[in-house]
Amino acid sequence: MTAAAEPFARIYGEPLVEIPTDLYIPPDALEILLDAFQGPLDLLLYLIRKQNLDILDIPMAPLTRQYLDYVESMRSKNLDLAAEYLVMAAMLIEIKSRMLLPRPAVVNEEEDPRAELVRRLLEYEQMKKAARQIDALPQIGRDVLAVSVLLERTAVERLPDVHPRDLADAWRTLLFRARMSKHHRVTRAELSVREHMSQILRQLKESRVLEFTELFDPVLGVSVLVVTFLALLELAREMLIDVTQAEGFAPIYVRISHVEPV
Amino acid sequence: MSSPSEVKRVIEAALLSSQEPLSLVDLKRLFEDDIGNDTLRKLLDELREEWSERAVELVSVASGWRFQTAASFRPFIERLNPEKPPRYSRAVMETLAIIAYRQPVTRGDVEDIRGVVVSTQIIQALESRGWIDVVGHRETPGQPALYATTRTFLDDLGLRTLQELPPLEEIARTLQLEPATSQPAANEPAAPAATPQ
Amino acid sequence: MSSPSEVKRVIEAALLSSQEPLSLVDLKRLFEDDIGNDTLRKLLDELREEWSERAVELVSVASGWRFQTAASFRPFIERLNPEKPPRYSRAVMETLAIIAYRQPVTRGDVEDIRGVVVSTQIIQALESRGWIDVVGHRETPGQPALYATTRTFLDDLGLRTLQELPPLEEIARTLQLEPATSQPAANEPAAPAATPQ
Numbered sequence: 061m062t063a064a065a066e067p068f069a070r071i072y073g074e075p076l077v078e079i080p081t082d083l084y085i086p087p088d089a090l091e092i093l094l095d096a097f098q099g100p101l102d103l104l105l106y107l108i109r110k111q112n113l114d115i116l117d118i119p120m121a122p123l124t125r126q127y128l129d130y131v132e133s134m135r136s137k138n139l140d141l142a143a144e145y146l147v148m149a150a151m152l153i154e155i156k157s158r159m160l161l162p163r164p165a166v167v168n169e170e171e172d173p174r175a176e177l178v179r180r181l182l183e184y185e186q187m188k189k190a191a192r193q194i195d196a197l198p199q200i201g202r203d204v205l206a207v208s209v210l211l212e213r214t215a216v217e218r219l220p221d222v223h224p225r226d227l228a229d230a231w232r233t234l235l236f237r238a239r240m241s242k243h244h245r246v247t248r249a250e251l252s253v254r255e256h257m258s259q260i261l262r263q264l265k266e267s268r269v270l271e272f273t274e275l276f277d278p279v280l281g282v283s284v285l286v287v288t289f290l291a292l293l294e295l296a297r298e299m300l301i302d303v304t305q306a307e308g309f310a311p312i313y314v315r316i317s318h319v320e321p322v
Numbered sequence: 323m324s325s326p327s328e329v330k331r332v333i334e335a336a337l338l339s340s341q342e343p344l345s346l347v348d349l350k351r352l353f354e355d356d357i358g359n360d361t362l363r364k365l366l367d368e369l370r371e372e373w374s375e376r377a378v379e380l381v382s383v384a385s386g387w388r389f390q391t392a393a394s395f396r397p398f399i400e401r402l403n404p405e406k407p408p409r410y411s412r413a414v415m416e417t418l419a420i421i422a423y424r425q426p427v428t429r430g431d432v433e434d435i436r437g438v439v440v441s442t443q444i445i446q447a448l449e450s451r452g453w454i455d456v457v458g459h460r461e462t463p464g465q466p467a468l469y470a471t472t473r474t475f476l477d478d479l480g481l482r483t484l485q486e487l488p489p490l491e492e493i494a495r496t497l498q499l500e501p502a503t504s505q506p507a508a509n510e511p512a513a514p515a516a517t518p519q
Numbered sequence: 520m521s522s523p524s525e526v527k528r529v530i531e532a533a534l535l536s537s538q539e540p541l542s543l544v545d546l547k548r549l550f551e552d553d554i555g556n557d558t559l560r561k562l563l564d565e566l567r568e569e570w571s572e573r574a575v576e577l578v579s580v581a582s583g584w585r586f587q588t589a590a591s592f593r594p595f596i597e598r599l600n601p602e603k604p605p606r607y608s609r610a611v612m613e614t615l616a617i618i619a620y621r622q623p624v625t626r627g628d629v630e631d632i633r634g635v636v637v638s639t640q641i642i643q644a645l646e647s648r649g650w651i652d653v654v655g656h657r658e659t660p661g662q663p664a665l666y667a668t669t670r671t672f673l674d675d676l677g678l679r680t681l682q683e684l685p686p687l688e689e690i691a692r693t694l695q696l697e698p699a700t701s702q703p704a705a706n707e708p709a710a711p712a713a714t715p716q
Contacts, residue, residue: 099635191616193685205339207586210390228488230419255484258470261457335574377532
């Protein structure tokens with residue numbers, strides 16, 4: 061098992077027979093260091109890079125030994141984490157044992173037991189570097205700020221637009237809900253009367269009492285006169301106005317129904 | 323970082339990228355060197371001047387200075403981010419419809435038709451819009467106010483008289499609430515076009 | 520609203536006040552008249568030029584154009600916002616890098632490369648930032664979600680396309696077990712190109 065039995069690695073062509081002493085991490089520092097590692101691959105990469113080895117010529121024996129030491133001390137501290145490291149340890153041991161078997165004269169890349177490990181290490185190292193590069197890009201909100209000037213919208217409140225159709229729709233839903241078609245059939249003529257009812261009430265609100273004739277404006281034509289008259293009758297029927305006449309042929313007065321102040 | 327124009331550029335960038343207005347104290351914090359209030363105010367005035375011809379302006383508000391879009395830019399932003407016009411709730415629309423078609427009516431009348439209580443807010447919304455007003459009181463206990471639609475209502479809806487509102491007979495007919503005797507054709511719009519007319 | 524300088528002022532105000540980068544299509548919507556892409560690009564180039572001496576610059580990112588503070592303003596950001604924005608952990612950044620360069624990938628793919636379980640929190644951190652999302656599922660047992668980076672990711676890093684990501688470093692090309700006898704050519708990629716092909 062001694063490393064000197066055969067050169068276990070070539071670093072840039074030079075056979076490596078001695079394990080550099082700084083390959084080892086002092087056990088005291090282990091706990092802190094493990095937090096810093098992202099996982100078994102990361103630890104392995106660290107060990108290889110710390111030794112300044114060519115990643116393509118991984119010295120399996122010492123690496124495995126040291127790795128197992130770490131796993132051993134780790135097991136007592138963090139079992140979940142240890143599981144992943146144990147898988148890696150198993151892989152390292154498997155590779156190492158296959159390396160001990162007699163090798164064919166010509167080594168094929170694919171047949172090298174270390175090939176898969178090397179591929180993973182290289183890919184992971186590549187991604188680690190990429191992560192650092194992405195992190196170094198100027199990030200909005202961190203390294204650069206987006207400009208956002210206040211959009212001064214008009215202070216005037218926007219009111220809903222209502223189209224006559226919307227009123228009809230509203231009425232339609234009312235009908236649909238209540239099936240009130242019979243009671244709330246409103247014709248154009250009736251609407252016209254209702255409009256004049258409101259108008260008369262408005263006039264009366266201003267002047268309390270009006271002479272009957274003042275409510276009629278002949279200029280507007282006969283149909284309006286008729287509608288106004290119908291409106292007056294309807295208002296009287298609904299007891300919204302009082303129509304009074306002292307005696308025959310005396311002026312007729314129209315006033316809002318007497319409202320007793322409470 | 324000492325030349326006035328450099329300081330001005332930093333102030334400008336800080337104001338452009340800040341979400342909130344920046345006070346003189348905030349702006350001073352940007353620099354290691356002490357910059358006097360007078361200098362700052364002068365630079366801010368210069369900045370305001372530089373920006374005066376643009377669609378964005380530098381303004382001074384209660385809590386400090388900020389950039390905002392100028393009034394001239396409003397029509398463009400409307401096109402970029404059209405604000406959805408607000409809508410009245412169904413309750414408001416139904417109340418308005420009842421007042422328009424059945425006026426003059428009390429709040430109780432509206433409640434009878436709608437079958438639910440009409441809140442004061444609904445009436446107020448329509449009153450403050452100037453679309454309804456009180457035209458009298460009914461001679462019943464409590465003397466409830468009688469509401470009617472106003473001239474403003476007609477104007478805003480583009481109507482000359484209430485008669486131009488969609489007549490309710492047609493509405494009832496589209497719901498097929500009435501026996502379809504008077505206008506059979508209207509009730510069969512999808513009838514196979516047997517004869518070209 | 521027809522003179523180019525007026526159009527430019529409107530574009531400037533729109534870009535300065537927009538929360539998100541604006542595309543050419545967005546910018547066109549500002550105007551009633553039809554403005555050609557070429558005209559717009561020319562005006563944007565002019566604007567970029569006009570702003571080049573300031574601490575704010577006009578940049579082009581994946582979803583359009585945006586004003587942002589220039590690199591020279593970076594020292595002032597911290598003084599403006601004393602609370603530092605959080606930096607992502609190495610685990611998050613490595614996961615992001617793998618998704619960015621190898622997309623679309625499943626969480627399992629990421630785990631294979633990192634050699635360690637990828638926690639749900641890591642994925643959630645990137646998803647809630649809007650930097651990655653699920654673009655499909657792999658047709659394997661369990662149908663794991665396939666993740667890819669989003670346009671927001673590119674925008675936030677000031678990139679227009681994934682091709683603008685830093686190129687992946689070649690860590691090593693081939694596995695060299697023996698002195699390079701078997702594959703001399705592969706080991707000398709930089710051999711002088713003797714013959715133009």
